[in-house]
Amino acid sequence: MGSKSKISELSSAFRPNAPDDKTFQAVFRANNYYSKKDYESAIESKKTSEFAALVFSNRSASFFQRKKWKDAVKDAEQVIRIRPEWPKGYFRKAEALMQLEKYEEALDCYQKALILKDNKSMGLTIHSLVPGRDICIPKNSIANKIQNKIFDFAVKMKNLIYVIVDNDTKECIVVDACWDVDGIIKFIKDRHLKLVGAIVTHHHFDHVGGKPPPPFNQLPIKVSGLCDLLKRFPKLKAYIHPLDIPYVLKANPELSDLFTSIPLSKLKIRNRQLHFCNANFISLIINSTFNSSSALSNTNPSRIIPTPHNFTLSLGNFTLLRFLHTPGHTEGSQSILVNETRLFTGDTLMCGCVGRLDLPGGDSKQMKKTLRKRLGGLDNKIVVYPGHDYGGDWTTIGIEKKKGVIGKIKRK
Incomplete structure (x- = not known):
């Protein structure tokens, strides 16, 4: 229960700010890739790597909402692979792992997300x-x-x-x-x-x-x-x-x-x-x-x-x-x-x-x-x-x- 309580605290601490115009445009473009199911070309393209990460992040969140926890984890891992310096991938993975009752792994991902977030604040x-x-x-x-x-x-x-x-x-x-x-x-x-x-x-x-x-x-x-x-x-x-x-x-x-x-x-x-x-x-x-x-x-x-x-x-x-x-x-x-x-x-x-x-x-x-x-x-x-x-x-x-x-x- 101690780990679960700690996870809840970390989850609350890691909440993204409201998106600005640039973020909105990026999300819009990522959603466009997603609607075309053009995942692999997005990953391979250097210019769209950030958007590819958004694609998988969005899909991970969608799987999470549909309670497909394992699929949510897989897409979150793709986010981490594409943009390992971005906190969002670790956060998505942590949320899904928590639902799978893998609390220690979830805690590790939450902590990594917070480390990356703190790096950015510095x-x-x-x-x-x-x-x-x-x-x-x-x-x-x-x-x-x-x-x-x-x-x-x-x-x-x-x-x-x-x-x-x-x-x-x-x-x-x-x-x-x-x-x-x-x-x-x-x-x-x-x-x-x-x-x-x-x-x-x-x-x-x-x-x-x-x-x-x-x-x-x-x-x-x-x-x-x-x-x-x-x-x-x-x-x-x-x-x-x-x-x-x-x-x-x-x-x-x-x-x-x-x-x-x-x-x-x-x-x-x-x-x-x-x-x-x-x-x-x-x-x-x-x-x-x-x-x-x-x-x-x-x-x-x-x-x-x-x-x-x-x-x-x-x-x-x-x-x-x-x-x-x-x-x-x-x-x-x-x-x-x-x-x-x-x-x-x-x-x-x-x-x-x-x-x-x-x-x-x-x-x-x-x-x-x-x-x-x-x-x-x-x-x-x-x-x-x-x-x-x-x-x-x-x-x-x-x-x-x-x-x-x-x-x-x-x-x-």
Whole structure:
């Protein structure tokens, strides 16, 4: 009964405002598609994707009124597939699930709808790009055979790539751009957004791209990622914790052009050496490189920005990103707190678990400290966006405290 009462409260909280003229016109056009039963062409057309979502939303509502709850759920899921950033799909699904007495699932959908609604009230849109759905779509070509294999692997890895958008200026920042940079750029351009930054939560190849780790490094394979993005956007800046910068360079030697005043070998700090080097030491090396006049003339030497703990970055006029050093998965793992309410954790914290600790740079003591102090001290209401969909694509600090993940370690 507790869940049912909570659901009723959430349902009342999520009530759309009266439609304006633009919304009315969109609904009218969507209804026209519906009357023609032209669902598939609406979905496939880029220009009508929003209207296609309205079609399925309207039909879901119609099924709901006719008490066809399962059909209402199916159409609501289509809305979510077409426009995952729109609260309405989750709301429609929640209403139908409640009638099916699937209260926990309904509660989850209501909460997701409210999260998306709150994002909008802050002037934010957060896009979660899912390999196999939004990017990493296989192409039917023999020439793309290897790339398609990489895409298949990306789908199995269940990475989540994020695009954080300031709705006022249309400026955006991408978090952990990897696997399919062409697809990520297309996603951004299709929405007429302006990419102004790239954030790396940690140096692992499935988040930053480049050469894969052994034994795959013996193959002629390179994963699309940060290096490709910086090449495509010559003025774009990348934000990486100082302790992970050497590893990013090792996997992406092309980026060493930013560090021409110091031999790359001096930046390849081995794991055993990191215990004797603190963040200030590495930052000193990096900063001295940035100030050097020997950098290549066609390269802006400040494009890779070291982000120590509590480094801040503005996006648009009202959005502030604060970088938290959260070591454990790697030495330089960082989480990004947006407006003190949304936390992008990479592989530090996921839904019910943390990232692996047996890879180079993994440290259980550091992870425990991160979970107990750095993350454990955050507000319970903060929404967490993890680096992988291992059991869910969002959670909260409060939920993970109740699960016991923050405070002790449960390995995935």
